[in-house]
Amino acid sequence: MPTPFTFINAAMSIDGKISTRQRRQVRISGDVDFERMDELRASSDAVMVGIGTVLADDPSLTVKSDGRRSERLEKGLDENPVRIVVDSKARIPTDADIFMKGAGKRIIAVSESAAFDRVESLRENAMVIMVGGDQVDLSELLSILDEMGIHRLMVEGGAGLNWGLIKNGLVDEIYSFIGNLIIGGSTAPTLIDGDGFDEADIPACSLISAEKMEEGVLLKWKLKSA
Ligand SMILES: NC(=O)c1ccc[n+]([C@@H]2O[C@H](COP(=O)([O-])OP(=O)(O)OC[C@H]3O[C@@H](n4cnc5c(N)ncnc54)[C@H](O)[C@@H]3O)[C@@H](O)[C@H]2O)c1
Numbered sequence: 001m002p003t004p005f006t007f008i009n010a011a012m013s014i015d016g017k018i019s020t021r022q023r024r025q026v027r028i029s030g031d032v033d034f035e036r037m038d039e040l041r042a043s044s045d046a047v048m049v050g051i052g053t054v055l056a057d058d059p060s061l062t063v064k065s066d067g068r069r070s071e072r073l074e075k076g077l078d079e080n081p082v083r084i085v086v087d088s089k090a091r092i093p094t095d096a097d098i099f100m101k102g103a104g105k106r107i108i109a110v111s112e113s114a115a116f117d118r119v120e121s122l123r124e125n126a127m128v129i130m131v132g133g134d135q136v137d138l139s140e141l142l143s144i145l146d147e148m149g150i151h152r153l154m155v156e157g158g159a160g161l162n163w164g165l166i167k168n169g170l171v172d173e174i175y176s177f178i179g180n181l182i183i184g185g186s187t188a189p190t191l192i193d194g195d196g197f198d199e200a201d202i203p204a205c206s207l208i209s210a211e212k213m214e215e216g217v218l219l220k221w222k223l224k225s226a
């Protein structure tokens with residue numbers, strides 16, 4: 001079944017961490033990289049995060065630039081891409097910024113383990129897609145999204161969702177901005193957490209580009225399995 005062109009965009013420290021050991025957000029990107037992120041959001045059909053990111057950062061996932069939002073409206077699109085949260089147990093608060101800020105469609109992907117009343121409470125603000133028994137079935141979810149016309153999917157993390165997508169061979173490219181700071185901590189989230197690959201299963205990647213950007217470096221990788 002076809003799935004969207006899917007890319008992960010994230011920022012990490014020199015030592016590969018995406019937030020602190022307490023999972024607190026750190027500003028890693030510079031202004032130029034945040035602008036690049038905004039351009040990517042504006043050019044995507046949908047932006048996806050995991051519930052861990054929502055609970056830690058409460059992102060709005062909106063397009064910040066007035067000009068970019070206007071361009072989307074002139075093309076007959078909503079001012080924001082579809083905003084998607086992968087949230088197996090429907091834990092997302094109904095007052096999350098993703099519901100409170102910005103116009104456009106929201107999708108909450110849950111699994112069959114989510115409590116009925118929690119799922120029903122979300123339906124006022126979002127489309128709910130239920131796929132998977134315990135965890136969201138990401139392969140099935142992305143096939144459904146593609147059928148809905150979402151053909152360019154931006155994933156903004158976090159560590160666990162990135163692993164789930166990579167493990168299932170669903171990611172085409174990874175864009176990672178490496179900022180000039182060291183976070184440290186053996187329990188701090190990295191770009192890709194989860195169970196990790198066995199040696200034989202480690203996916204090979206090809207380097208698309210490496211670019212100095214302000215005080216950091218932007219690396220773009222293509223996953224060869226994609
Ligand atoms: N620096 C960055 O670019 C960046 C971007 C996003 C998040 N973050 C940081 O990452 C941390 C959040 O990462 P995280 O790993 O805790 O949470 P996450 O956002 O990756 O969400 C993980 C959750 O997604 C749900 N999920 C459902 N089905 C899944 C599946 N099949 N595979 C994987 N997950 C599935 C589960 O509930 C799981 O706990 C926060 O500290 C946040 O600040 C950093």
Ligand SMILES: Nc1nc(=O)c(N)c(NC[C@H](O)[C@H](O)[C@H](O)COP(=O)(O)O)[nH]1
Binds near residue numbers: 011062
């Ligand atoms: N690209 C990026 N660089 C960073 O330095 C950083 N800390 C994040 N962290 C991911 C976070 O979840 C959201 O990118 C922000 O929280 C922005 O939130 P908005 O959606 O703009 O409200 N992402």
